[in-house]
Amino acid sequence: MRRYRSVFFSSLLLAAITFVAYRWADLLQLSVRAYTPLMASVSITPGERLPGLTTQVVMVVVSGVSYRETVVQDMPIWQSLADVGAAAPVQVRPPAYWPSVWTTILSGAGNELNRAPLLLPNAGSTFDLKIDNVLVAAKEAGLRIAAATSADRAPLFRSAAPDTAYFAQGDAGEIDAQIVEAALGFIAERHYHLVIVHLGLPEAIGQQYGTSGPAYRAALRQVDSYVRQIVRQMNLGESVLLLTSDGALLSDGRPAGGQNNPPTLPLVMVGQGIVTGEYSPVRLDDIGPTLAALLGTRLPVMAEGCPLFDMMQLQGEALARSWLLLATQRVAWAQAYLQALQQSASQELLQQDLHVAASSFRRGNNPGAVAAAQLVSKEAAAVATIARNTRIEAERWPRMVLLAIGVMAPLLVFWIRRPARLGVVLVAALTAMAVSHILYGLNGQDFSFAALSNITGYLGMPLMRDVLIGLMVGSVIVLFGFLSVPPPRWQVALTVTGDYTLFVCYIAALPALVAYWQHGAWITWYLPDPLMLALQTLALHHLVVLGIASLPLPWLLGLVMWFRERRRAQASGRARGWDPIAYLRR
Structure with missing residues (x-):
């Protein structure tokens, strides 16, 4: 049984990968459906009415x-x-x-x-x-x-x-x-x-x-x-x-x-x-x-x-008052956003500039009030953006360690084990993934947020078809790689095919790991880059299909090689049993 130990280990690992990918994809989809913004529980005091432009x-x-x-x-x-x-x-x-x-x-x-x-x-x-x-x-x-x-x-x-x-x-x-x-x-x-x-x-x-x-x-x-x-x-x-x-x-x-x-x-x-x-x-x-x-x-x-004031015939006091009310709302919004982020960034500059805008308006300096209010609005947006990016970057650093482990650990294991026909395994795995993604593009699909809303569309039977075709193309390369191995080839086929399926899963998991580093396992308090989210979704569903399809693959290829060798052995035995010049040997 020791000769089959690596095959059983590969099967258990594939089953674990399939289960984890399925649960991860399910939780990711749930997080999209149940997404709640960071400021959902934050209250902001309403401002005053704008001057208005029309009656209807x-x-x-x-x-x-x-x-x-x-x-x-x-x-x-x-x-x-x-x-x-x-x-x-x-x-x-x-x-x-x-x-x-x-x-x-x-x-x-x-x-x-x-x-x-x-x-x-x-x-x-x-x-x-x-x-x-x-x-x-x-x-x-x-x-x-x-x-x-x-x-x-x-x-x-x-x-x-x-x-x-x-x-x-x-x-x-x-x-x-x-x-x-x-x-x-x-x-x-x-x-x-x-x-x-x-x-x-x-x-x-x-x-x-x-x-x-x-x-x-x-x-x-x-x-x-x-x-x-x-x-x-x-x-x-x-x-x-x-x-x-x-x-x-x-x-x-x-x-x-x-x-x-x-x-x-x-x-x-x-x-x-x-x-x-x-x-x-x-x-x-x-x-x-x-x-x-x-x-x-x-x-x-x-x-x-921001109201499209450029499209409106607002001038003088009405325009200045509108900009001042907008700046006041933007400052209140930025303060609430920082509170929701639990960040204590200094807001003194915002308050000072807002005070300057209000003072200019009270003195009748409408152009000065407009300019100061515009500056305050831009500063408030910049403060919120910087605070958001700072928290996102702070959350990425711990995940960087897990990303490094997830990327390097499998490569280290492969290097230590030095599996047979490593070059064939690498070429076959890369070919399998390339074929799957080429078929993905030929089907008119792209890496966008739409993938999350089409779980029963492309991520159903079409994905299974593309993944299976890619896996089979890679398997053909693996089979050709066995031809230079001395008999018994079927035992080598078991282990090498197991290594091949694991390496395909490793390549398929890389986008999900990178997306995890970028924004976490699923959506939390902010909306991540739609491209990364789409890559993560596709990678996880890809892994589920790969894991299920890869479980029987080593045994199927091993069985194919066993039948092939058995037929060759039988044909060789029949050839040795028939001697066309046996009468001359007597």
Whole structure:
């Protein structure tokens, strides 16, 4: 039995690797679903109301449309509004699925802090806005809100119910028509300060037929006609129309929010007090504070963005007061963030600069107040960023030791053991991994956050197929390596194949180990780099499939070699038993 000891040890190690990888992948997925921001339990005192710019804002949010579509597709009304209003592409940070995008639009908080689901909600699951937002601020200011959306967006308004709401159900084409009809009625009544409209036809058609066909283009034209109806109902001399999107689609209809670089979204504002022009890219976080500035509410306390003052006709005291209130909110936010991080960074400079801005405003030095407030806002963001990075780096150092052990220990064991046919094992293992990843790319997959939302998609049967093909290609190389080994080759096949499977698992585990060093075993208090998270997820599922497939592989190859040698021995025995010139030997 001693000759089989290494094979049994390899099998036990493979079983342990499979179990650990499975549990790790499961806990990683759970951490994505249950992610809770660091500042979830921190309270911030709300600030004062902004001066305001208009008496009514109509915000139209279209699903399944990127900035590029609004520029190159046949959408003449949208494009003409962009020409006479303020237009800019909106940059989003992944993951950017519609629950997170909507929450960011209404709260101004990015996906790391807005407490929205990171993935698309499962069927039947419910969620709502768990963070301070423009709707709450508008309610506090006594403003009236109306919403006309599809039923799947209704949970967004559970915590801050509008004064009037219409949630449409039915066929995709009928839903948008019903929503627009309801929205036109809300606008015509003239006593709603904020009207929220959601149009989902492009998303529904794009998911069914893709975004390159005539059906999707027809859906965009239909949305354009709905926008025309809304514009005709509005008085743009006394109100503002804001057009944007809650997510783009890939060419095959999948949501693009899980990509490492999601497509930019459109933003168009036209109406009272809006400065015409085509602007440089803005952040999604800026839309929520911009809504607050347009309506004259206070800023959401967790807002990370900045109102787009460049697009508004704010001057003098109104502009200075708006910047001062923004700087005050940013300082309060930074203080709360440092408190949540349990860091005692000095905030005296922030308070001093904020005092300078307030003093300038009281003395009537509006340009000086604006400049000082802008400086304070930048300093507050920098303080929070430095504190975040400092804690992340401090947590990485202990994991560096474990990474070194995880990388070097297997190599040291391989070097001490000096297994037979080591060169063949290395070449076969590298080939197996290369084939698996080439097939991964040929299947149209990439290393993005979308992998976590597609556990039953590519990470199911397609992953098994690609891993098994790669493992079999490597096994063929191992088999050819046995041909130069003297008999009995089947015993060597057992041990060498066991070493081969272990080395393949070692290579597959390296991305997971590096990701562990970068951000830990799973998501904790911050959102890690989506690329590293995707590599970690793929590596763990890769390990599970490899471990299961590798358990019987040494015995299968050993059995193949045993049958091959047995047949050769039988053929050799028959050849020796027949003597064609036996009569001459007598």
